[in-house]
Amino acid sequence: ASPPDPDDFLAVDGSLSGEERDIRDTVRGFGSRELLPHVAQWFDAGTIPEPRALAKSLGELGVFGMHLHGYGCAGASAVAYGLACRELEAVDSGLRSFVSVQGSLAMTAIHKFGSEEQKETWLPRMAAGDVIGCFGLTEPDSGSDPGSMRTSARRDGDGWVLNGTKMWITNGSIADVAIVWAGTEDGIRGFLVPTDTPGFTANTVHRKLSLRASITSELVLEDVRLPEEALLPGASGLGAPLSCLNEARYGIVWGAAGAARACYRAALDYATTREQFGGPIAGFQLTQRKLADMLVDVNQAGLTALQIGRLKDQGACHHNHVSFGKFSCVAAAQRVARLARSVHGANGITLEYPVMRHMANLETVATYEGTEEIHALSLGQAVTGVSAFR
Numbered sequence: 001a002s003p004p005d006p007d008d009f010l011a012v013d014g015s016l017s018g019e020e021r022d023i024r025d026t027v028r029g030f031g032s033r034e035l036l037p038h039v040a041q042w043f044d045a046g047t048i049p050e051p052r053a054l055a056k057s058l059g060e061l062g063v064f065g066m067h068l069h070g071y072g073c074a075g076a077s078a079v080a081y082g083l084a085c086r087e088l089e090a091v092d093s094g095l096r097s098f099v100s101v102q103g104s105l106a107m108t109a110i111h112k113f114g115s116e117e118q119k120e121t122w123l124p125r126m127a128a129g130d131v132i133g134c135f136g137l138t139e140p141d142s143g144s145d146p147g148s149m150r151t152s153a154r155r156d157g158d159g160w161v162l163n164g165t166k167m168w169i170t171n172g173s174i175a176d177v178a179i180v181w182a183g184t185e186d187g188i189r190g191f192l193v194p195t196d197t198p199g200f201t202a203n204t205v206h207r208k209l210s211l212r213a214s215i216t217s218e219l220v221l222e223d224v225r226l227p228e229e230a231l232l233p234g235a236s237g238l239g240a241p242l243s244c245l246n247e248a249r250y251g252i253v254w255g256a257a258g259a260a261r262a263c264y265r266a267a268l269d270y271a272t273t274r275e276q277f278g279g280p281i282a283g284f285q286l287t288q289r290k291l292a293d294m295l296v297d298v299n300q301a302g303l304t305a306l307q308i309g310r311l312k313d314q315g316a317c318h319h320n321h322v323s324f325g326k327f328s329c330v331a332a333a334q335r336v337a338r339l340a341r342s343v344h345g346a347n348g349i350t351l352e353y354p355v356m357r358h359m360a361n362l363e364t365v366a367t368y369e370g371t372e373e374i375h376a377l378s379l380g381q382a383v384t385g386v387s388a389f390r
């Protein structure tokens with residue numbers, strides 16, 4: 001057998017189909033041409049300067065709702081969608097987030113729970129990137145425990161009136177439509193809220209130290225009046241938004257493996273070219289230990305993502321599998337990013353190299369879509385049968 005490839009140590013690429021590899025290569029090419037040259041600047045500026053142009057180009061690439069069928073969506077396999085997430089997050093977690101929120105959260109909510117008319121109205125334009133969506137579940141006082149939300153929707157004649165505040169909402173201040181989850185007398189329901197509806201405002205969160213190449217917002221709803229057609233008819237109870245989260249969490253499983261891979265690759269390049277004490281730092285045993293640890297984490301995260309993707313494509317993926325992946329792959333990526341940063345010495349703390357940008361982003365990735373603790377407890381519940389939540 002030939003020696004292992006440092007970029008595919010366990011020769012996993014061979015188990016991908018030709019179509020999966022093509023999608024992976026297309027997204028990788030787009031990332032290195034269109035995103036990577038700008039992303040450090042966007043991170044530095046703390047925003048995405050032209051989000052509509054970015055949405056349009058991601059729409060043309062076909063990654064918005066690419067795992068959904070019909071309504072202008074690509075209908076790709078779960079593995080193909082995961083590979084796309086891995087390539088996007090190898091550039092920056094904020095860019096994968098852009099795609100997760102649009103496709104896996106906002107579009108998935110409409111696709112799963114919307115009426116035929118809602119699907120026809122919104123999904124093709126969202127898939128094309130002409131309409132930007134956001135997903136408002138979290139509130140200032142309701143994060144890990146979304147069942148405690150205070151945002152309310154009450155019936156008013158033929159329609160609804162919404163009041164409340166959502167917090168930490170990705171793309172909230174650039175969105176055309178917000179999926180807002182609210183408590184009603186019949187439990188939690190989901191609403192399609194066009195963001196030009198009177199009473200709706202969005203305020204951008206500034207001074208973030210993580211996920212800076214991403215727009216994060218507060219949504220304020222003050223007596224927002226909506227027609228009956230704004231209600232997602234199929235969504236009832238907390239399980240509805242949680243089932244959308246599973247889709248986005250699945251993308252994060254792959255995405256984290258991508259951020260880890262980018263950090264490992266940067267560290268390997270740096271270690272073999274940077275010289276101290278008369279030779280490359282890659283020759284020091286302590287550096288080799290770091291590279292070995294990174295290699296193992298990157299490849300194990302990749303295998304985990306692929307196996308969960310294969311289960312998903314077989315219709316055999318339980319949400320506990322996704323929790324396993326979110327929990328393990330994000331922690332692996334955090335370890336890799338931290339080691340990669342140390343290999344870069346002083347250069348590692350700058351935006352000239354990707355490692356600290358990824359390391360900072362991964363603090364958000366470990367927090368949103370269920371914190372590390374929440375997924376640990378979900379796994380604990382899965383194996384013991386006992387809930388630690390309540």
Ligand code: TGC
Nearest residue numbers: 097100137144146147238239242243248319368369370389
């Ligand atoms: P619990 O009583 O356990 O469950 C309520 C109902 O939901 C069902 N369920 C799920 N269904 C689908 N998928 C899941 N992952 C599910 N987890 C639970 C459950 O079976 C039950 O159904 P039913 O029919 O019996 O009523 O609910 P709980 O209140 O005890 O909470 C459970 C917990 C803590 C796991 C859950 O609330 C949770 O996941 N909390 C974390 C919140 C979270 O992840 N928020 C993310 C907000 S969105 C975001 O961060 C976007 S970031 C942007 C990006 O993705 O890039």
Ligand code: FAD
Nearest residue numbers: 135136137138143144168169170211364367368369371373
């Ligand atoms: P809290 O729930 O207050 O948790 C604080 C700490 O307590 C954490 O360490 C947590 O793990 C721990 N904790 C909580 N409960 C338990 C427990 N039972 N046992 C042990 N420890 C516990 N939300 C959206 O709805 N839409 C979005 O688009 C979105 N985008 C985001 C973008 C960014 C950049 C960020 C940072 C967040 C985003 N979020 C979004 C919100 C995100 O989902 C929440 O931050 C997350 O669910 C955690 O909620 P919290 O921040 O309120 O923390």
